[in-house]
Every structure is written in C-alpha cells, then in structure tokens.
Amino acid sequence: MKNENLNQLRNRIDEINLQLLQLLNERTELVEAVGREKDKQGLKKYDPIREQQIIEQLKEKNQGPMSDEMMVHIFKEIFKVSVKLQEEKSHKKGLLVSRKNKSEDTVIEVNGDSIGEGEATFVFGPCSVESQEQMERVAANLAAKGLKYIRGGAFKPRTSPYDFQGLGIEGLKIMSEVAKKYDLRVISEIMDASDLEAALPYLDVVQIGARNMQNFSLLKAVGHINKPVLLKRGLSATIEEFVNAAEYITMHGNPNVMLCERGIRTYEKATRNTLDISAVPILKRETHLPVFVDITHSTGRKDILLPIAKAALAVGADGIMAEVHPNPTVALSDANQQMSLEEFDVFFKNLLS
Ligand code: PEP
Ligand code: MN
Numbered sequence: 221m222k223n224e225n226l227n228q229l230r231n232r233i234d235e236i237n238l239q240l241l242q243l244l245n246e247r248t249e250l251v252e253a254v255g256r257e258k259d260k261q262g263l264k265k266y267d268p269i270r271e272q273q274i275i276e277q278l279k280e281k282n283q284g285p286m287s288d289e290m291m292v293h294i295f296k297e298i299f300k301v302s303v304k305l306q307e308e309k310s311h312k313k314g315l316l317v318s319r320k321n322k323s324e325d326t327v328i329e330v331n332g333d334s335i336g337e338g339e340a341t342f343v344f345g346p347c348s349v350e351s352q353e354q355m356e357r358v359a360a361n362l363a364a365k366g367l368k369y370i371r372g373g374a375f376k377p378r379t380s381p382y383d384f385q386g387l388g389i390e391g392l393k394i395m396s397e398v399a400k401k402y403d404l405r406v407i408s409e410i411m412d413a414s415d416l417e418a419a420l421p422y423l424d425v426v427q428i429g430a431r432n433m434q435n436f437s438l439l440k441a442v443g444h445i446n447k448p449v450l451l452k453r454g455l456s457a458t459i460e461e462f463v464n465a466a467e468y469i470t471m472h473g474n475p476n477v478m479l480c481e482r483g484i485r486t487y488e489k490a491t492r493n494t495l496d497i498s499a500v501p502i503l504k505r506e507t508h509l510p511v512f513v514d515i516t517h518s519t520g521r522k523d524i525l526l527p528i529a530k531a532a533l534a535v536g537a538d539g540i541m542a543e544v545h546p547n548p549t550v551a552l553s554d555a556n557q558q559m560s561l562e563e564f565d566v567f568f569k570n571l572l573s
Contacts, residue, residue: 244298248305255306265306271299316470317463317477317507326508328448328476330405330424333368335448335478336510341539343407343450343512344564345371346546347554348384349391355398357546361561363402365568370395370404371541374419375411376553377431384552389418396422407450413441423447430455430482430517433465443472450512452480459499463507478510479503480541483518492520492557495528500535510538517543520557526570542567 258265278295279288314320328335335341345358349372359370374391376384387394392408399406405424410416411432420426425448432438433454442449449469453462466477481500483493495518503511513532515525529540545551545558559567 247298248302251302251305252309255309258306259310265310266303271296274299315463315467315507316475317466317509319506319508322508324508326475326477326510328478328510330369330448333405336538340533340537341369341510341512342367342568343369343371343539343541344544345369345407346373346551347543347558348373348376348552349387349395349408350552352394352398354546355394357561358544359398359402359404361544361564362404368403368405369407369425370399370402371407371427371543373409373553375409375415377409377411377429378553389415389422392419392422410438410442413438416441416445420445420447425450425478428452433457433462436468439465439468440472443469443474445474448476448478449474450478450480452482452514453484453496453499455485455493457484459496459502459506462499463503466507466509478512478539479507480512480514481518481537482514482541491518491524493518495519497531497535500532500537504536511536512539512541513537514541516541516554516557522557522559522563525559526567529567529571540571 255265275292275295278291282288282291316322325336327337333341344362344367346354349355355370355372358372362370372391372395374386374388374395376386378385392406395406395408398404406422407425407427408419408423409427409429410419410423411429416426426442426445427450428435428438428442430452431454433452434457439451451462451466451469454465457465462479466479469477481496481503483491483495486494488494495513495515497513500511500513503509513529515528515532519525519528525542529542532540543554543558544561544564546561548555548558548560551558
C-alpha cells in the first residue's frame with residue numbers, strides 16, 4: 221500500500237517533468253530567437269538588468285511552497301545556460317574575417333593582379349618617398365625584375381617630431397607618376413582619415429601602419445573605400461587584437477584586407493622587433509585573408525633578410541615586403557635597414573633560386 225502511494229506520486233512527477241521539458245524547449249526556441257535579434261542589434265547576450273526584473277516579477281508571483289531562494293536559484297541556472305547558448309550560437313558564426321565564416325582564401329585583385337592565389341607577391345621600395353630621381357631608380361630596378369608593386373611612405377609615422385615627416389600628397393604624386401611609367405602598383409601608408417580622399421587617386425593599396433592598427437576611426441574610414449588595405453600588426457598587438465582590427469575594416473564594408481606581420485616588441489635587442497613567425501600560419505588558419513611578412517621592419521638588419529624571407533614563404537606567407545633604397549646611407553628614414561639596389565639584386569636572385 222505504501223509503495224503504491226510512492227509510485228503514484230512518482231508517476232505524477234514524471235508527468236510534470238515531461239511538461240517542464242516541453243516548456244523548457246519552447247523557452248529555448250525563444251532564447252535562440254532573442255539571441256539572433258541581439259546579434260542584429262549588436263547587443264550583449266548577458267543583460268543583468270533584465271535578469272533582475274524577471275526575478276522580481278517571479279518573486280511577486282511565487283505562491284510557494286517553493287521558497288523564493290530556491291525559485292531564484294533554479295531560474296538563475298536557466299538564465300545562465302540560456303546566455304551560454306546564445307553566446308555559443310553567435311561565436312559559431314564567427315568574425316567576418318574568420319575561416320569559420322568563410323572557408324575559401326580571399327583573393328585580392330589589384331589592377332589585374334591577384335594577391336593570395338598561391339604565387340607570392342613582392343612589395344619593395346624605399347622607406348620614404350624622397351624625390352623623383354630616387355623613385356625612378358627603384359622603379360626601374362623593380363620593373364627589370366618583372367615585379368608589380370612599389371612601396372614608399374609619404375606620410376611617415378616618425379618617433380621624433382623633428383625627423384623627416386614625409387612629402388605628403390606631393391610624395392604620392394611622384395610615386396604614382398613613376399609607377400605608371402614602369403607599370404607598377406602603388407602601396408603607401410595613410411595615417412589620417414582626412415588625407416584619404418586626396419590620397420586615393422594615387423594609391424592602389426592603402427597601408428595602415430603598425431602605430432595605427434588600433435586607430436579605430438581610421439579603420440572605419442578605410443572600411444568605406446573601394447581599394448584594398450594592407451593592415452600591419454601593431455607594435456604590441458596580440459594576434460586576437462590584430463584580427464579584430466581587420467574585422468573593423470571588413471565589417472564597415474571593405475572585404476579586401478591583407479594582414480602584415482611586421483614584428484612585435486619584446487625584450488630582445490638583436491633585432492629591431494621580434495618577428496612572430498608563428499603568427500603567419502595562425503593567421504592563415506584563423507582568417508581567410510592574405511598574410512604578408514615585412515622582413516625589414518621586423519628584423520631591422522640587412523644580414524638576415526634572405527633566411528627570414530625564405531622562412532616567411534615556407535610557413536605560408538602570401539607576400540613579402542622589404543625596403544630598398546638607391547642610396548641607403550643618406551636615406552631620410554630607416555637608413556640602417558634598407559637594402560641598396562646592389563644588395564637587393566643579390567637578395568632577390570637568391571630568394572628565387
Ligand atoms: C612602413 O612600412 O613604412 C612602416 C612605417 O612600418 P610599420 O608601420 O610596420 O612600422
Ligand atoms: Mn621604414
């Protein structure tokens with residue numbers, strides 16, 4: 221008789237469990253729909269104010285015998301798993317730049333040339349644009365090698381405000397004119413969003429330098445242009461911060477972003493920066509964007525450029541950037557680290573062999 225009573229009670233509990241299960245599943249459907257809406261509106265998944273309001277409401281309606289404490293405990297657990305579910309669903313989608321979101325490599329078209337399609341891209345040129353004659357000499361050398369890109373800074377991020385700051389738009393005009401003559405594509409850094417409009421006609425690729433990797437208004441501004449962007453890793457940026465900086469550009473509408481590992485600051489003094497070679501395969505794995513390695517600013521020394529360039533290509537870099545100057549000893553910036561044209565000839569021959 222006693223057992224029959226227990227069984228009856230248990231049967232009733234089983235029925236209620238099934239009802240709870242059905243209700244919890246209905247609730248989960250709504251939780252997912254709310255998660256999608258929060259994603260659309262860019263809202264956080266965890267909303268403590270809303271959670272507190274629900275708890276107050278439930279306390280008011282609680283007629284027992286469950287204590288408020290027990291009821292709050294159960295509902296807090298339900299809220300916790302609901303928020304976790306919303307977060308997981310939204311991370312599964314991932315960042316726009318992530319492989320999870322798009323599995324194929326992004327191939328970037330720059331005036332009929334493709335970057336990131338398998339063949340390595342080479343970007344060489346002086347640290348700064350200094351004169352027509354200087355750019356002519358570099359461009360002629362690049363064109364003779366069949367190269368397609370030239371770099372040169374016109375807006376220079378210099379540590380000292382007393383150092384050469386670059387020729388600005390005049391420098392870009394020089395580089396663009398020379399590049400046209402030798403059929404080269406132009407890459408140059410823009411430091412200020414207000415220079416973009418005037419600079420764009422002279423550029424094929426806009427470079428965002430290491431010091432501006434987290435200049436969010438500049439990232440948003442280049443997100444609105446229709447030319448590719450080469451984004452360099454910040455001096456002390458983690459890979460996650462670097463990837464998020466790229467996301468700023470893509471989420472504002474410009475999918476043509478290339479990443480450039482250029483060394484990070486560590487305690488090591490043997491090189492100007494420490495080249496984080498593992499960043500290359502990690503970025504290739506985690507994003508679908510082309511990845512470059514700047515062998516000049518990462519090392520700051522000319523004697524190891526060849527093995528570093530080979531290492532970069534061996535770990536999957538889509539391109540290499542290096543500085544070349546017709547007369548490095550009198551260069552107006554980075555005089556110690558730029559290859560002369562003669563050194564460049566040897567470097568390039570050995571890189572290809
Ligand atoms: C450059 O490429 O000219 C430059 C200044 O490099 P970074 O921003 O990586 O220091
Ligand atoms: Mn430089």
